[in-house]
Every structure is written in C-alpha cells, then in structure tokens.
Amino acid sequence: MGRVVASAPGKLILFGEHFVVKGYRAIATSISLRARVTVEESEGSWVELYSPTLGARSRVSLSLEEPVARELEVYVEILRALRREGYSIVPHRVTVESEMPVAAGLGSSAATSVAYTLAYTTLLGSPLQGDGLLRVSLEGEKVAHGRPSGVDNTIAAMGGTIVYRRGEKPVQVEARIPEGYTFIVADTGMKRSTRSVVEHVLGLAETLWDVSEHIYKASDALVERALEALRRGDMELLGKLMYVNHGLLVAMGASNLALDTLVNIAKASGALGAKLTGAGWGGCIVALARKGSEAETLARELSKHASSVRLVDIHVPGATVEELR
Numbered sequence: 001m002g003r004v005v006a007s008a009p010g011k012l013i014l015f016g017e018h019f020v021v022k023g024y025r026a027i028a029t030s031i032s033l034r035a036r037v038t039v040e041e042s043e044g045s046w047v048e049l050y051s052p053t054l055g056a057r058s059r060v061s062l063s064l065e066e067p068v069a070r071e072l073e074v075y076v077e078i079l080r081a082l083r084r085e086g087y088s089i090v091p092h093r094v095t096v097e098s099e100m101p102v103a104a105g106l107g108s109s110a111a112t113s114v115a116y117t118l119a120y121t122t123l124l125g126s127p128l129q130g131d132g133l134l135r136v137s138l139e140g141e142k143v144a145h146g147r148p149s150g151v152d153n154t155i156a157a158m159g160g161t162i163v164y165r166r167g168e169k170p171v172q173v174e175a176r177i178p179e180g181y182t183f184i185v186a187d188t189g190m191k192r193s194t195r196s197v198v199e200h201v202l203g204l205a206e207t208l209w210d211v212s213e214h215i216y217k218a219s220d221a222l223v224e225r226a227l228e229a230l231r232r233g234d235m236e237l238l239g240k241l242m243y244v245n246h247g248l249l250v251a252m253g254a255s256n257l258a259l260d261t262l263v264n265i266a267k268a269s270g271a272l273g274a275k276l277t278g279a280g281w282g283g284c285i286v287a288l289a290r291k292g293s294e295a296e297t298l299a300r301e302l303s304k305h306a307s308s309v310r311l312v313d314i315h316v317p318g319a320t321v322e323e324l325r
C-alpha cells in the first residue's frame with residue numbers, strides 16, 4: 001500500500017494588497033510555514049478525509065457524489081478536477097495539516113490544496129507539477145471559495161516571490177535575502193472577511209478618487225522600489241518601504257487598532273519595517289528584524305499583544321514530495 005507526504009508553503013503579501021484590486025502591482029512571497037498532506041492507499045471503496053487542524057472528518061465514495069463537511073469540500077473538488085484530467089480515483093486516506101493559522105491571510109487553504117494535488121498524483125505515479133498543479137488546485141479552491149485571485153496557489157505551487165497584476169501571469173522575482181535577517185508574523189487572532197474590507201477600501205477609493213489615486217500610485221512606486229530592494233538584498237530599504245506601505249493601507253481604512261498596535265510595538269522595539277499583511281481588520285502583521293537578540297526582543301514584545309508570533313524565512317521552495325513509500 002502506497003503512502004505519500006507532500007508539502008507546500010504559505011504566503012505573505014509583502015507589498016500592494018488592496019491596491020492590486022484596482023489593477024496596480026503587488027508582491028507576494030512564500031514563507032517557511034507549510035501545509036502537509038499525507039495520502040495513504042486503503043482497502044475498501046472510500047476516500048477518507050481528515051483535518052486535525054480544522055477538526056473535520058468525512059468520507060466519500062469513489063463516485064465523489066456524497067456531501068462532505070464544508071471544510072473538506074475543496075479536496076473532493078480537486079479529485080473531481082483530477083478525474084476530468086484522466087486520473088483514476090482509488091480508495092485512500094487523506095490527512096491534512098497546516099502550520100499556519102487558518103483564515104489569517106497566510107494562504108493555508110491554497111497550500112493544503114496544492115499539497116494534496118501533488119501527493120495524490122504522486123501516489124498514482126504521475127505527479128502533476130507546474131501549470132497543471134496550479135490549474136487543478138485552483139479549480140478545487142474556486143468551487144469551495146468563490147473567485148480566488150490565484151496568488152496563494154501560485155506561491156504554494158511555485159514558491160519563491162512573485163510580482164503580480166490582476167489579470168496577468170505572475171512574474172517570479174530574483175530576490176536575494178541576505179543571511180542575518182528574519183521576518184516575524186504576528187497574528188491579532190481576529191478573524192475577518194476579506195470581502196468586507198475590500199468593499200470598504202474600494203468605497204473610500206471611489207468616493208475620494210481625486211485624493212486616493214495618489215495613494216494608489218504611491219503604492220505602485222513603492223512596489224518598484226521594493227523590487228529593487230529585493231533584487232539587491234537591501235533589507236534596510238525593504239523595511240522602510242514596509243512602514244510606508246502600512247501607512248498607505250491605514251489611509252485607505254484597511255487597518256484597525258489591533259494591527260496598528262502590533263506595528264507600533266514592532267517599531268518601538270527596533271524592527272526595520274512592519275506592516276499589516278493581507279486584507280486587514282485583523283489577521284496578521286509582518287515585521288522585519290535582524291536575527292538574534294533584536295528579533296528575540298521583538299518577538300517577546302509582540303507576543304504580549306498577539307495570539308501567536310512566528311519567525312519565518314521568506315522566498316522558500318514551492319510544493320515538494322517529502323516522503324514516498
């Protein structure tokens with residue numbers, strides 16, 4: 001009986017969230033927190049799905065017709081998409097785990113979809129990679145979550161760092177992240193709906209377009225400088241740009257007291273940069289610090305006000321098979 005473990009990274013939006021909704025560029029990067037999916041061939045005629053992270057368990061027959069727990073629907077959709085691509089559906093057990101907090105903007109759901117697609121196709125002896133991996137995992141997400149932008153899936157499948165614009169194919173950034181720096185992700189613990197924040201920001205942008213157009217253009221200029229900083233490995237500049245980006249997001253109404261508190265603590269504790277990441281009104285901030293005592297002080301201070309604090313590397317490899325038996 002075969003067994004495969006595959007993993008895929010989560011993501012952070014480093015620059016340009018919200019501004020990207022109106023056609024300006026954004027930068028996203030993979031992080032060293034991963035989703036891991038174990039797929040084991042089994043006897044019988046079921047696909048058994050289990051997520052200890054979400055506390056959900058369901059099973060579905062090989063015809064993939066019965067309803068399953070809502071949180072697990074995406075995996076059944078992925079199997080349907082694979083069936084359309086000519087893959088057979090065999091009885092197996094799936095265990096889905098994630099190191100990321102869920103619904104915090106870190107791309108946990110996309111990472112599990114990508115890891116499952118890779119694990120299952122590897123179990124069948126013809127691993128899907130590249131565009132195929134992206135296409136199938138995205139089809140699963142579409143049915144389960146509406147209209148995903150595809151950024152989370154792209155990062156989970158390909159890893160690295162991308163610059164993207166709505167409606168265009170993301171482009172990989174040749175980033176150089178020097179040794180000696182770390183990124184810190186601190187979670188407010190507040191769950192939020194991306195859609196409501198996006199609507200709020202768009203409403204403000206449109207009411208005040210004579211003013212907000214400058215903010216949107218400033219964000220795009222900031223993305224240009226950030227690309228330069230990433231290519232050169234200039235972490236001091238990158239940090240400064242993160243603070244500016246947070247300011248622009250505050251101006252557009254995407255922040256809240258919990259996020260501003262964490263960003264201000266990061267600043268007061270010596271972070272090179274900090275900003276909210278993702279939609280805002282909750283979720284996480286990302287801060288940049290030198291490794292060692294600076295990062296430790298920062299993590300300690302942030303943890304007094306955050307529900308979780310994690311030190312992460314960015315620009316890490318995409319989906320990989322970790323174990324194959």
Ligand code: PMV
Nearest residue numbers: 017018020105149194278279
């Ligand atoms: O928090 P997330 O990862 O869902 O990011 C939302 C990013 C936005 O720019 C606010 C929305 C979008 O669709 O790009």
